[in-house]
Amino acid sequence: MPDLIAKPALGVAPVTHAGTTLAEIPLPQIIAIAPYPGQAAAVGAALGLAFPAPNTVSESGGARLVWAGRDMAFLIGAEASAATLPEGLAAMVSDQSDAWVMLTLVGPRAVDVLARLVPLDLRAAQRGQAFRSALGHMPLVLIAEGEGGFTLLTFRSMARTAWHEIEEAMAKVEARLALSA
Structure with missing residues (x-):
């Protein structure tokens, strides 16, 4: 019987834009x-x-x-x-366990980033709330962690697309802030 080795869905380093960090969490x-x-x-x-x-x-x-x-x-x-x-x-x-990827989005602009991708108003979201929604076109379970933090669960097969969409939204929020500075 072969030994199977658990690997992260993405295996990428966290990224930060506008003081908000996106990271993959070992599920x-x-x-x-x-x-x-x-x-x-x-x-x-x-x-x-x-x-x-x-x-x-x-x-x-x-x-x-x-x-x-x-x-x-x-x-x-x-x-x-x-x-x-x-x-x-x-x-x-x-x-x-093998079907999902877990990402975290934490920082002062997390709600602004998610507003570009998720059809929910998360401004009043509090720790202990969970939402079944969509991230763009991908299924999403979103968990509010409080203090501008969210845990995002989406299908592992869509992990790279989810990461790309979130990172792109983060860059756009950062660009918007640079225009108003």
Whole structure:
């Protein structure tokens, strides 16, 4: 059996424009959890986290349960793996670790950058909120981290395109600021 080596989707250095930094984050395990009808509270209790309401994130220790769509959440963190889930969990479970890329966008112009790409008004976004949306034409799970920071999850197969689109928007925001200086 060959030894498989985990590699980052992009393997690029962080970039900064207008004081805002885009970086690829090594993705920890990510497990999609879709509770059976009426079992969301029981699933949350079994995981030790509240099953998130729409557009929210619940956290405990190093694990996060991120709302990812109707009746679905992503369990992300060091403790998240299909092998460590409680036996008999009343949910459909799927390991999504290889399917996503995780990026962070942090800085005073993060909202301005995302305004060019995401059809949401994020000016009032607060830590603990999550949104299922689009980044240009790519699917996106966006997590507000507070203090001008966001975590972005998109499909790994679209990682280079997402990076390019975000970096281009960052450069345009920086150019706009240079014009008004």
